[in-house]
Amino acid sequence: xxxxxxxGASTIERVVMFGRATLMLFGALVAKPQPLKMLPLxxxxxxxxxxxxxxxxxxxxxFIGMVMALQGYTILVGYGAEGSLGPMVALSLLRxxxxxxxxxxxxxxxxxxxxxxxxxxKATEQLSSLEMMAVDPLRRxxxxxxxxxxxxxxxxxxxxxxxxxxxxxxxxxxxxxxxEGSYWSIMQATVEWDKDVMNGVIKSIxxxxxxxxxxxxxxxxxxxxxxxxxxxxxxxxxxSSLAVLGLDFILTxxxxxxx
Amino acid sequence: xxxxxxxxxxxxxxVLTIAAGLILALKVANQSISSSADTxxxxxxxxxxxxLKARSAVKVGxxxxxxxxxxxxxxxxxxxxxxxxxxxxxxxxxxxxxxxILTSGLLGEQYIGFQPxxxxxxxxxxxxxxYIQDTKSALVLEDLIGQxxxxxxx
Numbered sequence: 001x002x003x004x005x006x007x008g009a010s011t012i013e014r015v016v017m018f019g020r021a022t023l024m025l026f027g028a029l030v031a032k033p034q035p036l037k038m039l040p041l042x043x044x045x046x047x048x049x050x051x052x053x054x055x056x057x058x059x060x061x062x063f064i065g066m067v068m069a070l071q072g073y074t075i076l077v078g079y080g081a082e083g084s085l086g087p088m089v090a091l092s093l094l095r096x097x098x099x100x101x102x103x104x105x106x107x108x109x110x111x112x113x114x115x116x117x118x119x120x121x122k123a124t125e126q127l128s129s130l131e132m133m134a135v136d137p138l139r140r141x142x143x144x145x146x147x148x149x150x151x152x153x154x155x156x157x158x159x160x161x162x163x164x165x166x167x168x169x170x171x172x173x174x175x176x177x178x179x180e181g182s183y184w185s186i187m188q189a190t191v192e193w194d195k196d197v198m199n200g201v202i203k204s205i206x207x208x209x210x211x212x213x214x215x216x217x218x219x220x221x222x223x224x225x226x227x228x229x230x231x232x233x234x235x236x237x238x239x240s241s242l243a244v245l246g247l248d249f250i251l252t253x254x255x256x257x258x259x
Numbered sequence: 260x261x262x263x264x265x266x267x268x269x270x271x272x273x274v275l276t277i278a279a280g281l282i283l284a285l286k287v288a289n290q291s292i293s294s295s296a297d298t299x300x301x302x303x304x305x306x307x308x309x310x311l312k313a314r315s316a317v318k319v320g321x322x323x324x325x326x327x328x329x330x331x332x333x334x335x336x337x338x339x340x341x342x343x344x345x346x347x348x349x350x351x352x353x354x355x356x357x358x359x360i361l362t363s364g365l366l367g368e369q370y371i372g373f374q375p376x377x378x379x380x381x382x383x384x385x386x387x388x389x390y391i392q393d394t395k396s397a398l399v400l401e402d403l404i405g406q407x408x409x410x411x412x413x
Binding site: 044047152161162165192197 | 275
């Protein structure tokens with residue numbers, strides 16, 4: 001009977017944790033809007049979360065686009081269809097790689113930093129001090145970070161896709177000699193704004209929300225010791241990566257599955 | 260000064276995103292013939308549409324003038340009806356125009372080739388909702404091979 005009780009205990013623990021996470025989300029987001037106080041804090045977090053992730057996003061976008069052009073060219077040239085390189089690179093970037101790879105990089109680059117920062121604030125009792133001064137730490141610390149994450153990740157994903165397509169152009173057209181006209185024109189004939197570009201943006205908004213939620217909650221909920229923070233940081237990266245991959249399948253099935 | 264720098268860089272970030280979004284909109288997705296406001300619809304009945312799909316191109320002499328809107332089956336005589344939305348820029352197609360389902364290249368995708376007819380006196384122009392009478396179905400490769408193999412010389 002012990003194992004049955006163990007299953008029950010771990011289930012209850014998970015449900016309770018999910019409840020705490022939802023409570024934190026509500027405490028942070030559902031309140032009287034105070035744009036004058038919140039805007040400077042959010043802009044500062046946009047700098048930390050968004051601008052500082054820009055370099056890794058641009059570099060990986062460029063290289064992923066270049067590698068895809070190289071790989072795609074060697075396969076497509078066998079069928080004499082190297083003109084289709086443009087739509088291949090653009091569609092895979094816009095639909096899948098842009099949102100997903102950006103989300104994974106974002107979880108590693110910004111999510112882990114968010115968890116560690118908030119966890120350390122908790123361990124050094126800065127959050128409690130805020131509460132002592134009648135400042136709600138959920139509104140002051142968590143909310144700007146949540147907003148900054150949700151706003152900046154779709155922006156990063158758009159930049160990623162655009163840079164990747166330019167990288168594909170660099171390798172496919174400038175190096176391997178695919179016709180520049182067909183690279184762009186077949187891409188333009190194939191890619192649809194609302195179906196491909198917008199669905200990718202919707203995906204990245206969902207991923208952004210999930211990642212920043214997990215990251216801020218793991219930090220806010222961490223055990224305030226050095227070991228607890230390290231565990232919370234690891235869990236942020238693992239959980240949000242798994243959540244992104246799982247959600248990506250569901251969203252793809254809903255968006256591009258059966259018509 | 261520190262927060263001023265942060266604001267500047269966030270501004271740069273936003274500008275960069277807008278630039279990337281513009282690249283995607285103009286260069287990649289080519290937002291031009293898409294809004295339904297400036298198109299009109301023509302219909303055509305085919306015996307066989309082959310691999311034609313919604314969003315396939317409608318071309319006059321190779322120039323895209325519209326897209327296939329929807330493909331449905333007529334419940335009376337069981338022939339496919341293809342609805343095409345044509346850009347309002349191109350309005351003066353005579354009633355004698357014909358359409359054919361063609362293939363771009365050997366393995367390429369299928370599109371509708373629109374052949375404008377002669378505009379003689381007494382022939383009216385096609386308007387929204389008209390059916391195009393003169394249609395030519397898609398070539399089905401299997402039928403061709405069958406005709407070739409069994410020497411159907413008629």
